[in-house]
Amino acid sequence: MNIARSIHVKGIVQGVGFRPFVFRQAQANGLNGWVANTEEGVDIFLEGSEDRLEAFIQQLDSGHPPAACITSVEVRSAERVGFERFSILESLRKDRITARISPDLAVCDDCLGELFDPADHRYRYPYINCTNCGPRYSILRQLPYDRPNTTMQAWSMDEFCGREYHDVSNRRFHAQPIACPACGPSYFLEIGDAVREISDASIQNAAGLLRQGKIVAVKGLGGYHLACDAANSVAVKSLRERKYRKEKPFAIMTKDLEHARLIVDLTAESEELLCSSARPIVLATAKAPSSEIAPDNSELGVMLPYTPLHHLLFASGAPDVLVMTSGNRSSEPIAYEDDEARRTLNGIADALLIGERPIARRVDDSVVRAGAFGRVVLRSARGLSPSAVAKLPTRRPILAVGADLKNTITLVVDGQAFVSQHIGDLEHHESLLAFEQTIQDLLSTYGIRLEDALVVHDSHPQYASTAFVQSRVSNAVAVQHHRAHIASVLAERECFTQRVLGVAFDGTGFGDDGAIWGGEIFCGSLTEGFNRLAHLRPAWLPGGDAAAHYPVQSAAGFLNQMEGLPNLIEPPFDFPILYARATQMVNKRVRTFASSSMGRLFDAAAALLGFTRQSTFEGQAAAWLEFRARGVASAEPYPFPSQGRELDFRPLLRAIIDDRLRHRDLGEIARAFHAGIACCLCDAIKNWCASEHVDAVVLSGGVFQNELLLSDLKHLLDSEPLQVWTNHAVPPNDGGISLGQAALATFQNTGALAISQQPLRSEA
Ligand code: ZN
Ligand code: FE
Numbered sequence: 001m002n003i004a005r006s007i008h009v010k011g012i013v014q015g016v017g018f019r020p021f022v023f024r025q026a027q028a029n030g031l032n033g034w035v036a037n038t039e040e041g042v043d044i045f046l047e048g049s050e051d052r053l054e055a056f057i058q059q060l061d062s063g064h065p066p067a068a069c070i071t072s073v074e075v076r077s078a079e080r081v082g083f084e085r086f087s088i089l090e091s092l093r094k095d096r097i098t099a100r101i102s103p104d105l106a107v108c109d110d111c112l113g114e115l116f117d118p119a120d121h122r123y124r125y126p127y128i129n130c131t132n133c134g135p136r137y138s139i140l141r142q143l144p145y146d147r148p149n150t151t152m153q154a155w156s157m158d159e160f161c162g163r164e165y166h167d168v169s170n171r172r173f174h175a176q177p178i179a180c181p182a183c184g185p186s187y188f189l190e191i192g193d194a195v196r197e198i199s200d201a202s203i204q205n206a207a208g209l210l211r212q213g214k215i216v217a218v219k220g221l222g223g224y225h226l227a228c229d230a231a232n233s234v235a236v237k238s239l240r241e242r243k244y245r246k247e248k249p250f251a252i253m254t255k256d257l258e259h260a261r262l263i264v265d266l267t268a269e270s271e272e273l274l275c276s277s278a279r280p281i282v283l284a285t286a287k288a289p290s291s292e293i294a295p296d297n298s299e300l301g302v303m304l305p306y307t308p309l310h311h312l313l314f315a316s317g318a319p320d321v322l323v324m325t326s327g328n329r330s331s332e333p334i335a336y337e338d339d340e341a342r343r344t345l346n347g348i349a350d351a352l353l354i355g356e357r358p359i360a361r362r363v364d365d366s367v368v369r370a371g372a373f374g375r376v377v378l379r380s381a382r383g384l385s386p387s388a389v390a391k392l393p394t395r396r397p398i399l400a401v402g403a404d405l406k407n408t409i410t411l412v413v414d415g416q417a418f419v420s421q422h423i424g425d426l427e428h429h430e431s432l433l434a435f436e437q438t439i440q441d442l443l444s445t446y447g448i449r450l451e452d453a454l455v456v457h458d459s460h461p462q463y464a465s466t467a468f469v470q471s472r473v474s475n476a477v478a479v480q481h482h483r484a485h486i487a488s489v490l491a492e493r494e495c496f497t498q499r500v501l502g503v504a505f506d507g508t509g510f511g512d513d514g515a516i517w518g519g520e521i522f523c524g525s526l527t528e529g530f531n532r533l534a535h536l537r538p539a540w541l542p543g544g545d546a547a548a549h550y551p552v553q554s555a556a557g558f559l560n561q562m563e564g565l566p567n568l569i570e571p572p573f574d575f576p577i578l579y580a581r582a583t584q585m586v587n588k589r590v591r592t593f594a595s596s597s598m599g600r601l602f603d604a605a606a607a608l609l610g611f612t613r614q615s616t617f618e619g620q621a622a623a624w625l626e627f628r629a630r631g632v633a634s635a636e637p638y639p640f641p642s643q644g645r646e647l648d649f650r651p652l653l654r655a656i657i658d659d660r661l662r663h664r665d666l667g668e669i670a671r672a673f674h675a676g677i678a679c680c681l682c683d684a685i686k687n688w689c690a691s692e693h694v695d696a697v698v699l700s701g702g703v704f705q706n707e708l709l710l711s712d713l714k715h716l717l718d719s720e721p722l723q724v725w726t727n728h729a730v731p732p733n734d735g736g737i738s739l740g741q742a743a744l745a746t747f748q749n750t751g752a753l754a755i756s757q758q759p760l761r762s763e764a
Helices: 018-028 050-062 109-115 159-166 199-211 233-243 257-263 268-275 308-315 338-345 429-445 464-472 481-492 544-549 551-559 577-588 598-609 620-630 650-661 666-692 707-717 734-749
Strands: 002-012 032-038 041-049 069-078 086-088 187-191 195-198 216-219 224-229 251-254 281-285 299-303 321-326 351-355 367-371 374-379 387-391 398-400 410-413 416-419 454-458 477-479 500-510 516-525 529-536 539-542 592-595 696-700 723-725
Touching: 002 050, 018 032, 018 041, 018 050, 018 086, 041 050, 050 069, 109 308, 187 199, 195 199, 199 216, 199 224, 199 308, 199 351, 216 308, 216 338, 224 233, 224 338, 233 321, 251 257, 257 268, 257 299, 268 281, 268 367, 338 351, 367 707, 374 734, 387 481, 387 734, 398 429, 398 734, 410 734, 416 734, 429 464, 454 464, 454 734, 477 481, 477 734, 481 500, 481 516, 481 529, 481 696, 481 734, 500 544, 500 598, 500 666, 516 592, 516 598, 516 666, 529 666, 539 544, 539 551, 539 577, 539 598, 544 551, 544 598, 551 577, 551 598, 577 592, 598 620, 598 650, 598 666, 620 666, 620 707, 650 666, 666 707, 696 707, 707 723
Parallel strands: 032 086, 216 351, 251 299, 281 367, 398 454, 454 477, 500 696, 696 723
Antiparallel strands: 002 041, 002 069, 032 041, 187 195, 187 351, 216 224, 224 321, 251 321, 281 299, 367 374, 387 416, 398 410, 410 416, 500 516, 516 529, 539 592
16 A cells, blocks of 8 residues: 655755655655755655655665765655656755755765776866765855856756756766866966966866976865975975965875875874865874975875866876965965955966866865874864754854854854854954855855844954954853863763863963963863863963964063073073063063963973974964974973962973973973873863762863874873763864854853853962
């Protein structure tokens, strides 16, 4: 007897070949009805025999396309209509869109096979793709994901592509960006104003220019890259000079996995990340540190080709290892529009390899690492974002605008927390525009009005993100920065009520008492909020947040509390005169703030070891210190005692100074410093967990990007009966703040929690 079922599937089910898959399964089981994309996922209506329907539902789960990710399947019985066949309906619009957008995917093996098959219609066609691969989010203008809503709207498919698009047995059935050399966009090369070459010749010539040591701007999925031969030091040097990028590491792209293995040490976990369909930049230990590509850094950021164009470039003779850095000047956002690229990359790139398909939105490369506690995302963007990373128990939409550095936005719709791609540092005008655009983008994509959302921001009164919220919303909620860091880990794990010990070791963040926090130990849960139990002994930080640029400025603040110091202007310290000026600022309390920032303690230590110049990118001094320490296998930890609620840094810095005066090896000093931090934290964790009766520890904040510190902690904590939780989906740095804000606001909103505003001392 025939029955009918209405099935509702949620998850990443649009733009990943899901409807064709449903169509084929329905046909194979002799079922009639229809399938359609809705704004909430995919709806299926089926009629047929009960056992066939059962079989179909089982296959939904086990046999779906590789890029799809199902989060829920609802099956209801329905009235029979009497369909005579199975069909794919046009998309249905409903009130609200919660269907997840698929991030962009690397080109698949089937498409690569065709790309290099001379007999194939799409032989060497740089825009080849299918339902299992290719662009998604970076070409999407609005949901639902259908061709007219993408940047492929300007090209109408020809008969050849049309036949594949409508053929349910074809790999390109309903592949929205389907294209071929006859009907689709192509690439062209611009050298100055004069030379313009199109299609295959442009790629051949771009590869030739790279071989000659030229710098070529290459349009990728989410923006322009600047590429040059990584083995050509003249080219790499001139890229640094032209881009005004003094010392920040460049990412590299290798021809294939074999070439990546020659350059970095890859674990099985790193290789898995490197080859995943997100194709992120993977940080791994360099076989031979490169002073040109990543100065004073033990790691290199490596990625594999992910667009057909990248594969064509390598196949056309481009050098096997390319520097591939974001196409921008200094730290501005990556260029993604052609005119913008011509304007901003003029004078940097010798030529531009421009693809005709527009990019709907800027999406940087993602950066990840296989770390001691599992996957760490340092930057979540192409291939990873946007995605629903957590479910929060709230019906009301929540918009969380993150922090000012490494900004991301989180929008919670029907309890699903969508975290945006990395936007950047809001001190740049361009980033601020991107910030506002991303908010608009998310709100309109999901059909949420700003006035209906609970809006959350950082409690820092001087953040641009705070100012943005306050200029538009009257009843916004402020969340303290470091509680948001801890909350981000718990949100990822959907762990709402369990009490944990939360360690936030971070650069800077605005504390409850107006001081600059960043070395905080909390206890609590998402539902009850977090109490500050202990913290780094406060120092005076001259210049406040700006001290992050000058490690000696931090040193002046920390050392101010210590007696009997040697003259640090003299060898072996050789501090610049800035140190004396900063010390005067501290003594007179001019623009000087109390700070418990662990990030600044790393800076002070780096200064004592010789990093006395200006830091040219965030976290540079700490990376420099870690690089020195990694050269030494182990060292006796420096003393870093807990005194009541304070972690006292004075014995630690004293030990560094004494060892410097004794001319101890710099690597050993750096190693003993790291070991000291890890030991102190481990003891504090054990003590506080015992006294608070908790057995789970959360580690978050920018300092935990330090892999040496994490592996030391892993070593020390492994034998303890404690669970240690770190971020896996969002970054431990400020890229994770927006998710944490949304999570804390969820519980404040439901009345379960008043976000703890514990009064605090600000003595230093
Ligand atoms: Zn494909
Ligand atoms: Fe932070």
